[in-house]
Amino acid sequence: MTAKRVPTGMDMLDGIIGGGFRHGKNYLLSGETGTGKTIFGLQFLVKGFELGEGGVYVSVDEKPSDVIEDANSFGFDFEERIEENNLLILDYSSHFDQLREKSKEIDVRKIVGDLNKYLKEINAKRLVIDPIAPFIVKDDTIWEIRRYIRALFYSLDTLDCTSVLTSAIPTGTNQLSQYGIEEFYASGVIVLSIRQLEKMQYRRIIFVRKMRGTPYELEPYVFDFEYGKGIVIQRKLSEEYVF
Ligand SMILES: Nc1ncnc2c1ncn2[C@@H]1O[C@H](COP(=O)(O)OP(=O)(O)O)[C@@H](O)[C@H]1O
Ligand SMILES: [Mg+2]
DSSP states (O other): OOOOEEOOSOHHHHHHTTSSEETTOEEEEEEOTTSSHHHHHHHHHHHHHHTTOEEEEEESSSOHHHHHHHHHTTTOOHHHHHHTTSEEEEEOHHHHHHHHHHOSSOOHHHHHHHHHHHHHHTTEEEEEEEOSGGGSOTTSOHHHHHHHHHHHHHHHHTSSSEEEEEEEOOTTOOOSSSSSOHHHHSSEEEEEEEEEOSTTOEEEEEEEEEETTOOOOOOOEEEEEETTTEEEEEEEGGGGOOO
16 A cells, blocks of 8 residues: 655645655654754645644744744744644743753653644644754763664654654754764655855755655755745756756
């Protein structure tokens, strides 16, 4: 049986990856700061609202009021969605501080169990965790981190929702994630970047780096932001060059 596809909110992206994400899977969205990860996450939820699917947005770095403002700047009315019980914005920044105070190790099952409770509360089919890194305990050994990340992804896999997990990659590196492990366990990896093409010419680029169960062309695409839409993919990067 082929898995049900979940439209991402970006028509061109859906076209590239065979109709969208696979239902119930986890996708890593990597990119340096300012490349559009948060906007992608908001847009993914907005598509869900259009389809009558609730969404949960877990915010770690930004205050919920800032997330609402980000959404507003694109014409997405998140306050209305919250009132209608279609959206929950969870502020996890203080949550982690409290958890760490109690015990050094963060229990994956407890975190994902809590998340599941919130997802069920509004019958959410979409989850955005922005960003995923604070879910991982930094001071452990690499083996513990690896074990933890695997457990985290496996637990997320048990949820009846499709997840976008953002990962801020250090500026100027080729890494895909903070720990270099997250990408192995994700069903797909999408990389956002800003590239300088020629003198003073910058482009926003979206590149599908990995997409399990989906044949696709390895091509970077150029995108812009549009009011009312968010990320809008324009064309292949290769079409920008005149040979
Ligand atoms: N309303 C808007 N219209 C157009 N572009 C925007 C708007 N809001 C933010 N941006 C652009 O998006 C960038 C930030 O995107 P964001 O998703 O917050 O990045 P990230 O989460 O990867 O750090 C800003 O630097 C700005 O260039
Ligand atoms: Mg962000």
